Amino acid sequence: MRGVNASPAIPADRVRLSVAPMMDWTDSHCRAFHRVLAPHARLYSEMVHANAVIHGDRARLLAMDPSEHPVALQLGGSEPALLAQAARIGAEAGFDEINLNCGCPSDRVQAGRFGACLMREPALVAESVAAMIAACPVPVTVKCRLGVDDDHEWERFVHFIDTIAAAGCRSFIVHARNAWLQGLSPKENREVPPLRYDWAYRLKRERPALQVVVNGGIADAAEASAHLAHVDGAMLGRAAYHTPYLLHELDVAWFGGALRSRAELLRAYRPYVEAQLARGVFLKHITRHLLGLFAGQPGGRAFRQVLSEGAHRPGAGWALVEQALALTERAQAA
Template sequence: MIRPEDIRFSVAPMMDWTDRHCRYFHRLLSRRARLYTEMLTTGAVIHGDRLRLMGFDAFEHPVAFQLGGSEPADLGRAARIVEEFGYAEVNLNVGCPSDRVQNGAFGACLMQRPALVADCVKAMKDAVALPVTVKCRIGVDDQEPERALFDIAERCVEAGVDGLIVHARKAWLQGLSPKENRDIPPLDYALVHRLKRALPATPIAINGGIATLAQMREQLTEVDGVMVGRAAYHDPALLLQVDAELFDAPSPLADCFQAVEAFLPYIERELSKGERLSSITRHLLGLFAGLPGARSYRRRLALEAVRPGAGVEVLLDAVGEVRAAMARMSEPAPAS
């Protein structure tokens, strides 16, 4: 079962971004955020290298797994594997508009097949004791959003879904790229708020265009949770404020410098296993956004972390650029 407090704040599943390194780092910044994996298809879960694709550190918990697929039997089978791996939730993707999911007839395409989505939810619920959730759009292409969203939500509830996450935009499968689908279709928060009033017993989180704590607090007066994607990824310092501001809990770290120090043992451990530094530090490029020296930090990290054999000293030297710039800023002006 999903409780409203479980989804009060979450970091969105983002392809190529929310891998295990990213999630470990985000967990250092917030103990209360719910984290999500990148979407993985049922085929990859059932037939792929599961340890490589699905492995995660227990420190990441609570972490949810997002599945892509449209065959109820395969989704049930994949959900059992997800449960065996120890994830806290399994989420069905009904919102991704990429060419890959269109070719496979899943993701946002499923907005046009609400009965099938309900069958998928039921198959997953029958297969596992894990909470089963759905992340969807408010519609696709020429669908009328109110009808499309309410239809799929009500059918999912009838099938036993434990919670809904709604990206408050349509997806245009024809004519817009996945990137454009994240920005161009207008947001309709009010529609998601109406859905919550219609389904008061169902935990509902809202996603799309939410970037500040003030916006999050405003949304939480209408729905149970907010899901934040690019804002949290590109400016991860935002996560340092989440526990205190949204959960009335202590922040785990004081600032971004402490975050780097706390991450070093993990980085060294992964490097000792043969991981490349750049595969880890790419998730830290936005960490000092807005601070003096941030541009030098990003440039140094981007250029030097990719070099063969690069170690943690590259990250520490890059952070030193920020420290030096801040020290220069605090120096008193010379007497005239």
């Protein structure tokens, strides 16, 4: 990174645990809930295209509660000038990091020449990253795959990383599998291409100055903890969403503190929920993120059922959450 404007470093303890950007899931309500569960986790927005940030409804697209910090804005796009403008806007909106998506394999990103397609254009990514770093004062990071389709050469992957690092990027989130641009849906792309964590481990071993966070297929606390022996951090995706108590368990195990019950954590979320309801937000937009809190627990099905059936009704408020909790606690006591 000689002669370039290097991105600011992220403190090591701030990349150890993070929650992946997930379309239609990690909105502000979800992130505020995850913050209650995991005070030390780094949180990420859904991917937002740079054009949407520049021209769209910023109040909605960049919605963020102060409790969410540290929180990153993930951008999609492939035009350096637009990405730089969007990065500046994101930083001015209060985001603590701007992350460039180089891993999404959907048809939309292929048509727009961004996401995973950028794995084959390292020079363009480097130009984009350099422009983003110059435009905003917060860390600029990259989330990528190992390759695209039949790209299985380590040299190609590490060339991609080295090219972007030379532009000033210090931190990489590696979804440790390829993206298949033909023949697989985005959902299948999260499950079918084989995981190769050893590439992320090797990257950290051979490029120790870089921060490397591993993502992909991490299902439980033991798996997440095992990664810390090899890389700087573990990023959880679907496991954090479908079994969110896992975030709390990891936060306590890795950073200290007392383990709190699910009910206690949920009630700690109440002030946020009631503040949103007072602003006119419907309860259903919030409680959809809570459905996995009692996954695998006695009463978990009743908890989900009460919220799913009642949250969409006019006037639904915190009393419905207490009703769901009461049924769940009764089942657990039995």
